[in-house]
Amino acid sequence: MPADDAIPHALEYADRWLAYRRWRLRIPGVQAAVRIGGELVLDTAHGVADEATGEALTSAHRFRIASHSKALAAIVAMRLVDEGRLRLDDEAQQHAPALRGTDAGRLLVRELLSHGGGAVRDGDDVGFWHLAGPFPDHDGLLAIARSGVERIPASVEFKYSNVGFGLLGLVVEGATGVPYADAFARLLAEPLGLAATAADLNDGDSPLVTGHSALHSATERTALGSPAARALAAATGAVSTAAELTDALRTVVDADGRLLSAAARRRMRQQHWSTTGRDGGAGGYGLGLMLREVDGRTWAGHGGAWTGQATRTLVDAERDVVVSVLTNAIDGPAEELAVGLARLVHAALEGTDAPIERARSFEGSFASVWGRVDVVELGGRLLGVSPTAADPMAAVDELEPLDDDRVRIRAATGMGSGHETAIAERGADGRVARWQGAWRMDAVEAVPA
Template sequence: MTDLSRAAVRDAVGYFDSWLAFRQRYSRIPGVQAAVLHGDEILLSAAYGHADVEAGVELTPRHLFRIASHSKTFTATAVLQLAEQGTLRLDDAARRWLPFLDGAPLSSVTVRELLGHSGGVVRDGHDGDFWQLYREFPDEATLRKIATDGADIIPPNERFKYSNIGYSLLGSIIAAASGQDYNTYVRRHIVDRLSLADTGPEYDPARAGEYARGYTSLAYADRRIPVDHVDTAAMSAATGFYSTAQDAVRYFSAHFHGDDRLLSDASKRLMQRAEWQVDGSDGEYGLGLDRAEIGGRRVFGHGGGYPGHITKTYFDPEAKLAVSVLTNAIDGPAEPLASGLIRMVNLAVESSGGNGDERRSDVDLDRFTGRFATMWGVQDVVRLGRRLYLFRPVADDPTQPTTKLDVVDDSTLRVVGGIGFGSYGETVRYEFSGAEVVSVRGGSATTAYPIERITAAVATQERVSVGDPLR
């Protein structure tokens, strides 16, 4: 599934924007920043919530986020650039570039094994509490100590074994091979080449006021507290980068097929080829890139987990689609939100292929759309292509179960599909005042109202009683 019409993507993005705004509030996430790119056009660059809750600073598309393990894609890109130039080889042993590894178990681990998390290297050393800010991230001397102190956990190529230490060593290899420190190399040869003004390899104190504040989780407390930004030191190649959602999708657009700004297509396909099935998931990993199949669409990208920020970006290199979602909470649902856009696009493409409800082409489908609420919850009537759907915006995947709505007349729909416990075959009847929806009687024959009306009622009513309903 590759071909995408701009109209289908715009339909999906239109709902995605509304859904993200709802999910930010519903999930009690301090802030969500998102961007969608198709072809060479940014179709969405938006932000919801707050960059700083305590100070009341609203989040904008220009606020900076720590995108953490997205850094690995920059590192892999840099390695493949050096390989294309003949400066290093993917089968070079690590000791060729890092003499301090001579005699250590990791000395023979290859560059390619480090890129694909195939080297059996310890994930974060034997004391990873820098992730909780108990102390600073490892400097170069500490990284060398970690790499030579029982860092060989399993034999190379036994299985996929994710390693931040392995990618930190790749940063040192890039520095040794290029003659430039890692941060300088990736800035000059990747960030500046793409004119990514809001992207960098490490925390920039000069821009401290531009970062979205990170926050702790609600899993262990009833409130979130701020988390300070810190420098990741010798681990920037694994987790140091900052960016915005808009810059992130622009960066990944350089990994679309046919784009030669950073790498040849041959190198990009090498990065995107599966090296491993990731145990315990449906995903795979290439060289610095996640691989996933979402609704039949093959996508690539990476996630990032940094103290206070959780982020995710996906891209389809053939259809030239990219989506990035950045959250400033350590339990932020960036992955399901980003994959939600892919699922919406897939459904919009399916709904644009002539299989819509063409029996009533005289009726404007958009008149039925909106967000409606009952005491039981919220439902969205959404147009994608030539079809109307009933979505549950509280769900991680609102497109499932797929509930289609056929047009009966200019004020009536019929439920088609959905789960067996739903209202299959029943009607959804609208009351209009001019072009505005007053109410909708649908599932379980209950009356729903535009969500603003129910929200206002909750703000003023003390209780719900028979004869005094929430409305």
């Protein structure tokens, strides 16, 4: 069993780690939340909402969460399945008569939910993704459908499709008799009390962040527009905060029966396709949910890429843990940050009841001309974490306290100072001011000014 305060202590460090990573990677802003057992245990924001104005980012700022919309649309659809108003094997045209006579109309609900329909990703003109025109409206989506959406036969392989989820939005409208945004509010946002979450851009009370361009071809970022997604709202239109998003996606975990039956939750998380993530890692896709492995556990969830924003949420359905990271730059490493945050939480949850008082007395951030290390106790272990690395738990040094001022380094690799001793020199406040011996570093601020 980890110590009683293992999770709060780990999250205190995780917050500093996020702040440093934002500074290190020059991301305008990062908003993050962690929910465990339904309790919001971290709700934080660092940086700015808009680089041009310098407006500070807060936890109340809303983001365009882009393809997270698919997970939320899937929850809405599965509520209709639970109520008997929709079946996974229904053809789209049964609920959206305007699709009759098209290949889109013959697609099954489960094929739309799992990206198994073989449908075109965005249509034959993707200018709206480049802010060259508005997103398709209802008539525009029907025009895409009538021109033919099939690019490969259905149920052959995974083929990501925003158009497919746009068609799902039409199915939801047909099954409920109301516009998709209203169905979203009635079936998801309102029952959960999510005041900042909506199916598409709206005039909510909470401020909206500014999206920023990437640094792949320029040295400065520019502000990017954020139009309504209109008929593609079910695919990419939603707005939310990290805190509310963790609550919405918690509804797929084993312990949460607020919206969905246990069977619906399991079906959503069941892997239908194997996929490869943008980071090259192996993953999968269920019904509106991305799947990936972190520390030997399968996490569900979704990511999102919007004009100027990148976001990611991870859900450990068995342990009832939800992690969400939202960034307001199109090249923001949301996936990397969310996985790192999940790994820090995992380290605390998997910890032991080893004595921690002495271990924590060595904690702090330290640097030299050669690099930087955070010394932190996580789950009963004293670790030397490199905050400059993308993964905070990759190649960490474990430190064994020998007495009040010395630790033995159990180096992660043979290239380090394994089996050697680092000596802590403490200041008047008792905290470590510098390291000597096998390490030579001075204490620094957790995030540079």
